[in-house]
Amino acid sequence: MARVAGLLALVAVVLLFPSLAADPFILSVGVVILSYAVLATSWNLVGGFTGYISLGHAAYSGLGGYATALLILRTGMDPWLALIAGGLIVAAIAIPVGIASLRVRGASFVITSIALVLILQLTFQSWHTFTGGSNGLRVPRPFGTEVLRPEQHERFFYLHAVLLALALLTWWLIERSRLGAGLKAIREDEDKAQALGVPTFAYKLTALVISAFFTALGGGLYALWFGYLDPIFQFSILVGTYMVLMALLGGVRSLFGPLLGAVVVGYAVEVFKSQYGDTQLHLVATGVLLGLVVLFMPDGVIPALSSLLNRRRGAASIREVSAEELAKQREEAAR
């Protein structure tokens, strides 16, 4: 019951936000934060379920943006059709990337993800004839000129909210499916999962492709709103880091964790930018925050806080008993 109420409250906040926002700037910050939420939730489709951390998901959002823009510019396709086609193209690109990086365990996945962003930034910057190179690419607006700025922001706010709802729904559906059970088994212990007959490679690849699809849609929608693509910002290591940070901060095991992380981090990033300008300090702040989360709260802030709360209440969840403690308990029981 509390869950339904919480969900309804969330929906109400999102629906009412545009009419409550004081000015178009606040509304545009809202769009940015929702866009982050879409990206972080999409990231979590692979990062949260499988435990395979991708630091280069900006590759998929950037490709989504460019695919959408180039399809509109080069083929004259309808913008919304181009958005979906772009997502499908990026999902197809994710297949060979996944085959190369998911066959072996451990670090090769994260190494490939970083390498992918670096190589894409390199090529999109220098391939002037096709991508506009480092001059960037202007994306045609999907709405006519009669739609004014605040109206644009409002429409894109709701569009991002719809995409976010779809990504969350996908996460929810996967979690309840056989695929989700298999993916979570991979996260907890890949050897055992394999021994139990989970087709680990196929499952991991599926998760990556779905995640890449939604990430690309997020990137494409943002490109349609923002109207301009620059390879430096599209294929930015920093954007990929934000996704990881948001998901880790909010908790990768929960449905709404990345959304919460996106609100916190996205808001912090925007405030930081408006307070201190675009200095190098935001890199330091991001780095330090990521380091602290990894060192002290690898399961996320929400899980860390709630487990602290549980301990206060004296109630222990099953997860909190380590194998060591379990052995001790059994030993005592045997005596």
Added chain:
Amino acid sequence: MTGALFAQSLVLGILLGGLYALLAAGLTLYFGVMRVVMIAHSAFLILAAYLAWFFHERSGLDPLLSLVITVPLFFVVGYGMQRFLVSRLRPISLTTMSVLLTFAVALTIEGLLGFVWTGTQRRVQLEYSGTSIEVFGVSIAVVKLIAFALAAVSLGALYVILRKTSFGRALRATTQHPEAARLVGIDTDRVAGLGFGLGLATAAIGGTALSLDYTIYPSLHWHWIGPLMAIIVVGGLGSIPGAAIAAMLLGVAASLLQVPLGTTWAQTVFYLALFVTLMIRPQGFFGGRLAQRF
């Protein structure tokens, strides 16, 4: 491509490959002792280059002399980083989480560099910066030669340390089998810390060599970490000779491709090699048993 141009690119490739080999050896050391992929390696490399530049700017002395300060400093920092940061991570998710942690360190270093010395491009100007010597019709810049010599000497020293000293034996034992190493009385935690320090010392040497010949800026480290990661994957993780061979091959390949394709597209050869290696031989081409666990 004419013969002279080919020879020129070949020599440049070998000189660059030497620097890559030294830096890849450092990455291999971290992976060997801790199974850690150290993303911040190249950020420390650029930090050392900045320190060399700053040292030269302030004192007017040769940037090479900054090695006297940076090598011990980086060794201590590396030891501390292993003992106080990396060793705190949970063993079960160590490889992934260590990537995140060292990535965070890299971002912090990049941001601090930009904050302290701004994003302006910096370059060390020396009397011998423009000089080059000619061998068999191939002209080689003196600074590139110094950088290569520095890398070659350090790699040689690293080889001697690993092969001939008791610490080297302890380190290799820790790499091969930590539990067995502990059983015969090796303090593997300490060895891992020292291995980290040694790895970071290579970044100090590489960075100083880099400062002689390159224009540096805070985000330059991303241009180095990509190729370096490709090198250690192609070489097979954990194998220093494998990393050295891969570094040479890829360095030469990139240098040769630079003539018809230009600098930017030639860089893609590293990523292509990474991709192809993971596709057909994920454990790398020269790696031993260790690489299987990667």
